Amino acid sequence: MNNDASLITIFVGMVIINNMVLTKFLGLCPFFGVSKKLSNAISMGVAVTFVMLLAAIATSVIYNFILLPYDIEFMNIIIYILVIASLVQIVELIIRRTNIALYNSLGIYLPLITTNCAVLGITLINASNSYSIVQSMVSAVGGGLGFTLVLIIMSGIRERLELGDTPKSLRGLPVAFVTASLLALSFMGFSGLL
């Protein structure tokens, strides 16, 4: 049973209408941790998008050619997370060898991409929507871009918030959540787009 949603629908849906962070609540930990500086936000976003794309391809192939035909879909959790963990290790190695500055600026958040709900989340979403391999790729890129977009917006807002006069209890995380709430509210306006 293949899903015949068009690629544009999937892409726009993932980036804006069903934004990973603001509607599906995926990828929150780095969202609140990293998003204070704009440059960090962009590096993080790109890194996550890249891993999501690779993971989506690998898991989609495994799902469509191994799990489904042999009726072992329940193995998806273990296999997906192992694939993601390995991919993150490989990407970490590559970044360390080619761009040490990037490696240092991402710091501990790079291995933490393994536990990023967004990466595993996108692979599970692809499977539950029965996307083909190409659809999964588009979905992953869309999801990653949506994540990056929100990360960038949040970092911009938080940079300003730091300078503002927030009540003591709300300072830091709580006001970030309230900001996210307003952001999510505004994104809901996109729902009539498609």
Next chain:
Amino acid sequence: MTQQEKPNTNSRRFTKEILKGLVIANPVFVLVLGLCPTLAVTISIDNALGMSAGVIFVLLGSNLIISMLRRITPQLVRIPVYIVVIATFVTILSLVFEAYLPPLYESLGIYLALIVVNCIILGRAEAFASKNTILLSIADAIGIGIGFALSLIIVSFFREILGTGKLTVFGKTLFSIPVLSSDPLAFFIMPPGAFLVLGLLLALFRWLGVLKNE
């Protein structure tokens, strides 16, 4: 330490570990971990309870096994080992829910499988279970698990009451608020409401002095 003193301190440590997870190290409000399921699942108390039960099960299982294996697990592969152990328990949980609690399985959706990347579980494995005895690891799992359950229940309490006007547990409506139930504030059931409730609760806890400032 004399023989008589030892059992006392052991059981006291056990209780201390359990209590730690409830307040001082409450996973959601203090450590701010495990956010993804907290926001997604708290649209109803039923979902919150189901998810809590699942997380407690996986936490207990993984803490137990990882603590048992802590002396023979090589440092190099410890993270993949933890991940495989946790993923196994989550898969078992998923299968059991699918077979015996289908409606819960449907409403939790992908967030059931996402328990495997719940920072709480991997965090406890790395920070505690890999360095402590089996008994203490079990206590830690119980404490953190119940702490997580409490935070889910608190958040979903507010969201369900404000968002639907009534509180329904296992199909029985506990109570409903007259004006709200006919015209509920659907905002709270939706994503923005989730962020807002959690943010305000975090601020509340901080104000009560439970947390230390960042």
Next chain:
Amino acid sequence: MNGNNEKRENTKLDEKLQDHGQKIKNGISPGERISRSRLYPLVFLTIIVLVSVSLVMVISNVTKARILAEKDAAIISQLKAVFTETDDYESKNDYYIAYTDKQVIGFAFIATGKGYGGEISIFVGLNTDFTIKDIKILSNTETPGLGTRITEDAFTVQFKGLSSQDISLAKDGGKIDAITGATISSKAVTDAVRKELEEKIEIIKSDMK
């Protein structure tokens, strides 16, 4: 002060060297040899993976029957909700045939559409003349209070008796009135039912030849 610390460190080092020397003399115990070999981490991980996979396979087998039974029970209850008189059904590749007293009284299939919040799953019952008998929304993640109103009878009752050319929103020339404020959800259901219906009619017709 520093002199004392250095002396302490030297004695510690000496102890360690002595220790090591003794071990080389006595030979490393087999347990230690295994845990120090380069392959041990990999072997350990592989064993863990094998044990985990086997455990999961066992649980899967244990629960498989129950899971299938649950899915089956869900289908039967759906069929009965739409065809109240049915006493038997047959499951084909893409659709179901409902029987009463061994007579075909209708067909059923599940249509899925992409709504505002995600996938909407619709159970569609067909009369033998391929008009809709009834539809039921199986699952959805639409906006509570707005899109979720597609599950209400007021919306689904509009589909009864319609043939595929009438199944579209009124604003598109069909006979379905969308729910106010939930056009996307309404359209998703309508389009999904119509598209799937057209496909299934072809399949059923070719099967009956």
